[in-house]
Amino acid sequence: MSPQGWTAGYGHGVPDAIFTHPRLAAFYDAFDGPRDDLAAYAGIAEELGAHRVLDVGCGTGCLALLLARSGYAVVAVDPATASLEVARSKDESAAVNWIQGDAAQLPAVGADLAVMTGNVAHVFLSDTDWAQALAAIGGALRPHGYLVFETRRPGRRVWQDWAADTRPVILDVPGSGPVEQCRAVTAVNLPFVSFRCTYTFAADGAVITSDSTLRFRSRDEVEASLAAQGYQVLEVREAPDRPGQEFVFIAERTP
């Protein structure tokens, strides 16, 4: 299954402008807000006894840096060069091994744990893209290594909240100046939801748009796809910072 009418974007080898455009990637963290989600992932890494962690779709590197600064050996992969540049600029001690690449083609790093935070799993729109990503992550894990990631619960229908909230957000971002973000949901063709973010820069009047399409999979669908790629689902948890909104899958690679 794949959505009608898109030619680029999430999961199609070319991430959205918000990740790839240098002017947008520069303030991704500012608009993303406090990362209350990451402590749970650090806790899970400790709980699972991981040492070597692979961060797939690392973006601007918030989790990768948190883990590396806590002593984990971290390899972080993302196809968006502009996001990786932001991540590298925050990594003063070069603690993370940053790799520009796609989830479907990962290095065999023998990771104890692979993670996908920030709902990266939604970027894989087609069944093939998702299966390839899961297979490649399996290949990057050691035998019995773990994969932990989150997805938004489709039943929560969060896109209705996004559509209802049309208020612009204006932030004065160091290095960019005041920037206005307007988000509009542009299509709901379940399981696909598309939206457009428009950014207007006060400094020079530039207007840059970023179009996104996400795929919402059911819990059963995710569990079946994991089993098909040789994982055993150990547990499905809540995200402590977003109760009732997310599934957090903890899966183990079967040898």
Ligand SMILES: C[S@@+](CC[C@H](N)C(=O)[O-])C[C@H]1O[C@@H](n2cnc3c(N)ncnc32)[C@H](O)[C@@H]1O
């Ligand atoms: C919502 S961001 C999350 C970033 C980061 N994990 C975080 O928690 O801040 C989604 C990320 O997925 C990345 N991405 C898009 N397509 C991808 C692909 N095919 N393989 C790996 N990452 C991809 C994007 O470049 C972007 O950095």
